[in-house]
Amino acid sequence: MNKTVIINEVGPRDGLQSQDGELSLEERQRFVQALLDAGLKHIEIGSFVSPKAVPQMAGTDELAKALQTPDGAELSALVPNMKGYERAQVAGVGTVAVVVSATETMNQKNINMSLDDTMRVAREIIARGKQDGLAVQAYLAVAFECPFEGPVSQAVVTELAAQLLEAGADLLVIADTIGAANPAQVKALMGSLVLGHGSARLACHFHDTRALGLANVFAAIESGVRRFDASTGGLGGCPFAPGAKGNVATEDVVMLCEQMGYTTGIKMPELLDVVDLIGGMLGRPQGGRAHYWLRSQAA
Amino acid sequence: MNKTVIINEVGPRDGLQSQDGELSLEERQRFVQALLDAGLKHIEIGSFVSPKAVPQMAGTDELAKALQTPDGAELSALVPNMKGYERAQVAGVGTVAVVVSATETMNQKNINMSLDDTMRVAREIIARGKQDGLAVQAYLAVAFECPFEGPVSQAVVTELAAQLLEAGADLLVIADTIGAANPAQVKALMGSLVLGHGSARLACHFHDTRALGLANVFAAIESGVRRFDASTGGLGGCPFAPGAKGNVATEDVVMLCEQMGYTTGIKMPELLDVVDLIGGMLGRPQGGRAHYWLRSQAA
Numbered sequence: 001m002n003k004t005v006i007i008n009e010v011g012p013r014d015g016l017q018s019q020d021g022e023l024s025l026e027e028r029q030r031f032v033q034a035l036l037d038a039g040l041k042h043i044e045i046g047s048f049v050s051p052k053a054v055p056q057m058a059g060t061d062e063l064a065k066a067l068q069t070p071d072g073a074e075l076s077a078l079v080p081n082m083k084g085y086e087r088a089q090v091a092g093v094g095t096v097a098v099v100v101s102a103t104e105t106m107n108q109k110n111i112n113m114s115l116d117d118t119m120r121v122a123r124e125i126i127a128r129g130k131q132d133g134l135a136v137q138a139y140l141a142v143a144f145e146c147p148f149e150g151p152v153s154q155a156v157v158t159e160l161a162a163q164l165l166e167a168g169a170d171l172l173v174i175a176d177t178i179g180a181a182n183p184a185q186v187k188a189l190m191g192s193l194v195l196g197h198g199s200a201r202l203a204c205h206f207h208d209t210r211a212l213g214l215a216n217v218f219a220a221i222e223s224g225v226r227r228f229d230a231s232t233g234g235l236g237g238c239p240f241a242p243g244a245k246g247n248v249a250t251e252d253v254v255m256l257c258e259q260m261g262y263t264t265g266i267k268m269p270e271l272l273d274v275v276d277l278i279g280g281m282l283g284r285p286q287g288g289r290a291h292y293w294l295r296s297q298a299a
Numbered sequence: 300m301n302k303t304v305i306i307n308e309v310g311p312r313d314g315l316q317s318q319d320g321e322l323s324l325e326e327r328q329r330f331v332q333a334l335l336d337a338g339l340k341h342i343e344i345g346s347f348v349s350p351k352a353v354p355q356m357a358g359t360d361e362l363a364k365a366l367q368t369p370d371g372a373e374l375s376a377l378v379p380n381m382k383g384y385e386r387a388q389v390a391g392v393g394t395v396a397v398v399v400s401a402t403e404t405m406n407q408k409n410i411n412m413s414l415d416d417t418m419r420v421a422r423e424i425i426a427r428g429k430q431d432g433l434a435v436q437a438y439l440a441v442a443f444e445c446p447f448e449g450p451v452s453q454a455v456v457t458e459l460a461a462q463l464l465e466a467g468a469d470l471l472v473i474a475d476t477i478g479a480a481n482p483a484q485v486k487a488l489m490g491s492l493v494l495g496h497g498s499a500r501l502a503c504h505f506h507d508t509r510a511l512g513l514a515n516v517f518a519a520i521e522s523g524v525r526r527f528d529a530s531t532g533g534l535g536g537c538p539f540a541p542g543a544k545g546n547v548a549t550e551d552v553v554m555l556c557e558q559m560g561y562t563t564g565i566k567m568p569e570l571l572d573v574v575d576l577i578g579g580m581l582g583r584p585q586g587g588r589a590h591y592w593l594r595s596q597a598a
Contacts, residue, residue, distance in 0.1 A: 182558040182559050183559070184558075184559040185559075209588075209592060210554065210589060210592050211513055211551055211588030211589065211592075212513060212555060214510055215482075215517045217514075218482045218514045218517065218518065219517065222521075252510055255509065256482075256511065256514070259511075260481050260483040260484075261483070288510065289507075289508075289509055290509060290510065293508060293509050
């Protein structure tokens, strides 16, 4: 059994995009560098969206150029469409992430496109990535529950997942965008997807809205999933989804995995320092339970 | 598969005993009555310990006499020894709980007795309960990790569990007293115990110290366990601080179970009102994540 868990840090994107106010490019660069120094090898550094719509992500081009990616690290950026893809490519980003919401209404609300159109754009970006030598991660958002349409059927998610993997996505990330999943659902869905496609190209993205984040991570591990999005300090939320709280905290997921005997390659003391660093930059303390608990042990 | 989960509310005992200051008997009675009104049928109302050692639990005799136990409800009290048992019996308590810690040092520190002596007392109380027609619940404390001796081996717990069940305990509660268990351990231990003894006489008691409480509840449910201790509002720690050391919150466990399709018989709106009630009595807001989330949905 594979005892290595990959953590993809999404704090610099999913975390920062929902904050009031913007960090400077220098601060964002320092944040990503600190994450690399803490042993995180997979980091979503930002997104190539309109700076008017999401000012927190303005200048991701310059950030990508400024960052020195160490060997073996994977820095990714979210792109909403082909224009964003091209900006990412020019900036030298090696991995892009595209998002398809599993429901019609969420696609309309999120990017004013139909589900069919979003799927078409995702397929085009995946194909283009293959030509250009860029890796493409496909996110399937609101994969358990949609804030507008309610519960999402496993059959719908299974079909969209198969289409995205068949289109050649290098990774498929099943995202509980609003933190509504429960571990029984996670086990049923992820168990079925791992059975159908193997786990190498699957990942999960959980929010901790109802305190079920770590239970869901455990359920996914039980199902064979070995890659998770997380954000340092539990930073973030989803600005377009009412009720979404932060991602599961990176330090909480690392603690859970390491305590169960899995290896993440992440250095906890350094990671706890990053929690303090980003809390200082934002002027608001950040930190999941592991942060509090481990700090209290050290005191 | 059994889709009913029993919640044993321990807020009036495990929750209140760790609070600064004491509630009046009238307040404790109002707390228990509100829990009964919210549909909780299993409630640990207090303990028969020395009022000098634990002033928060003074007067449990009068509390037990004052409470009107509805048909079908089970009110229990913790007894540290035969003297406590006899006080409970005189007060008309129908179910008592005895505690054996799984390590030598914890027994010494907790009640100044050896593990052998604690086991002997537990067996005597179980036997006495059978004579008197009282139900006896046996707690196996620090069943995953001891604050003094560190990790506790599954073999030791398995052996002590078998002895307590063979002695005739009506229920065996495996307790992660310091909130150190991880869900992989829980699944391994509880899976083995359910296999050996069935699940009818097994329960789990988790603390949320490292935010793994709900993941551990899920892992135990997966193992076949259908009974859990929990405390309303996560009482016993500070639920709004990231380092809460309280029991898993009753409202969080109910939410988890109900969302996975299990029935608990507990009325959530009334339960959330009990969270506010006890927070008001203590002068400190209480409440797990479900409380926060469900209240925010209602707003």
